[in-house]
Amino acid sequence: METKKQNIVILGAGESGVGAALLAKFKGYNVFVSDAGKIKDKYKTELDENAIAWEEGGHSMEKVLSADEIIKSPGIPNSSALIKEIRKVGLRPICDIEFAARYTTAKLIAITGSNGKTTTTYLVHHVLKGGGLLAEMAGNVGVSFARSIIKDEADYYVLELSSFQLEDMYEFKADIAVLLNITPDHLDRYNESISEYGKAKMRIIQNQTAADVFIYNADDKEIEKQLKTHKINAKTLPFSLKDESVEGGFYRDEDQTITIKNKLTMSIHDLALKGKHNVQNSLVAGISGRLVELRKDNIRESLADFTNVEHRLEFVAKVNGIEFINDSKATNINATWYALESMHNPTVWIVGGVDKGNDYEELIPLVQEKVKAIVCLGKNNSKIIDAFSGIVDTIIETQSPVEAVGYGYQFAKKDETVLLSPACASFDLFENYEDRGQQFKNAVRSL
Incomplete structure (x- = not known):
């Protein structure tokens, strides 16, 4: 029988952190939740309703270091100063799983x-x-x-x-x-x-x-x-x-x-x-x-x-014979490679966002074969433009999904496809990939 660890500190109050807090409370631990950023209102309410103490906007280190066990958000890297300090006192943070x-x-x-x-x-x-x-x-x-x-x-x-x-x-x-x-x-x-x-x-x-x-x-x-x-x-x-x-x-x-x-x-x-x-x-x-x-x-x-997951090669609508597909979840080159590989019609490709060290080289053969125009949707598109100018005649820059979808509709013809598959993270213009996908779908539906 394990000895009960009395004090559990949870770093990060997203879905995984709050879930862990609720389970720890249910199992009889003393629980404290600490988030360096702002906690969403719905989670604050949940913590309050379950009498779980929390803080936001920074960590009270004394409280954190007095924990018997620490559960951390996967978003906090082990190389961070916070985790290094925790490890110094002999604690090894675990994840909610x-x-x-x-x-x-x-x-x-x-x-x-x-x-x-x-x-x-x-x-x-x-x-x-x-x-x-x-x-x-x-x-x-x-x-x-x-x-x-x-x-x-x-x-x-x-x-x-x-x-x-x-x-x-x-x-x-x-x-x-x-x-x-x-x-x-x-x-x-x-x-x-x-x-x-x-x-x-x-x-x-x-x-x-x-x-x-x-x-x-x-x-x-x-x-x-x-x-x-x-x-x-x-x-x-x-x-x-x-x-x-x-x-x-x-x-x-x-x-x-x-x-x-x-x-x-x-x-x-x-x-x-x-x-x-x-x-x-x-x-x-x-x-x-x-x-x-x-x-x-x-x-x-x-x-x-089976019906596919939202934002992953998700069929949105057909407008005047033009198919719109939302693959906002494609946040790296490999995911976009798969998306382009599964296109069977000439495609207008909407791409861009926060580049995670992308090498666009491996997409070139697929782009040559399938893409008729590129619509960039991001704050900095220079890498995409450098990689594909000379391969695709039409490359245009946009700053919003409405603008991007408008160009897609203009460039595509009947029986062609407009594909949002960004190959990049979304944080330059959007809250997350779901927000990007949702805004894209809204723009398509308002055509």
Whole structure:
């Protein structure tokens, strides 16, 4: 029996911090929440209603350092002065996922990767629910895991995990761990090293035993490198779009089918989600469904009737035969590569925002093949203009979604597509990628 840690301090009062505070309070701890910024009103109300003490606009260090345990927001880097000071006194902050996992005996399916993890989390959850299982979705999507654990009514939790969350997880163990890909993203947090970033992603397999399963992308070069330096205790079920000998699931190009563990075969034309990357996501969901012993028919049905996540290749409307697609969630080059790869009509591409060290080189072949005009939507577009002038004749700069959508409508013809897939973060003009996507949709609907 663990000895009760009396005082818990939570750094950051977003959804994950407040969820952790509510769970800690529910479990009988003394809880204090501290946020360097402003706390949203709805969270203040919730903390007050549950008699949880909080502060905003800075940290009372004396109070923070007297904690028995600290739960921190994934947004606070471990290299920050705050965390260094905390570590000096021998405390090791954890994330809300680590804390919440202590209080459930449900099976945990944990999903990470640079791209596609939200869609895959939704899809795996949809397959489990479609098979009649009591499953909830948490982590980086929707409700925080800690908040879900207060009631703890699910038999399965499907958790989307970022590398930032994984960094602060030590005892957590996934029954099924999924690693989709490792591509350059957030490298500013990892000394510009993809290998360091990859190591954070590989923490998804820590504490796994032979009774657990690791599903990973056998085609990913960075994963391949990481596998050489990590001992894998779990049973491995790789998936591939190229190699039909893998044990998890594969795609056969000649007849456009996927085959999942124990021979569940399905035409990719029956999959709800289009594009090569979504074939990978569907393979993961199918393998997960087979692992929890769902019937093949149930899995087929769920993979065929899934509707996509908001802001991820989301169909918005057709206006005079021009299709508008919102892929605001594409905040890095790789995600945008997938979006462009799945376009079948000439495309007006809306791109730009806060550049995270992007190298646009790898998009050039796709842009040559598919893009007829580029509409920049950001404060500083020079890098995009340098990369694509000479490749695309029409490149225009805009400062608002209304303006960007207006140009898109002007440049596109009937049976063509206007695609918002920014390849950048949104913080120059928007609150977050959801705000950007919502404003784009509003602008399309007002055409």
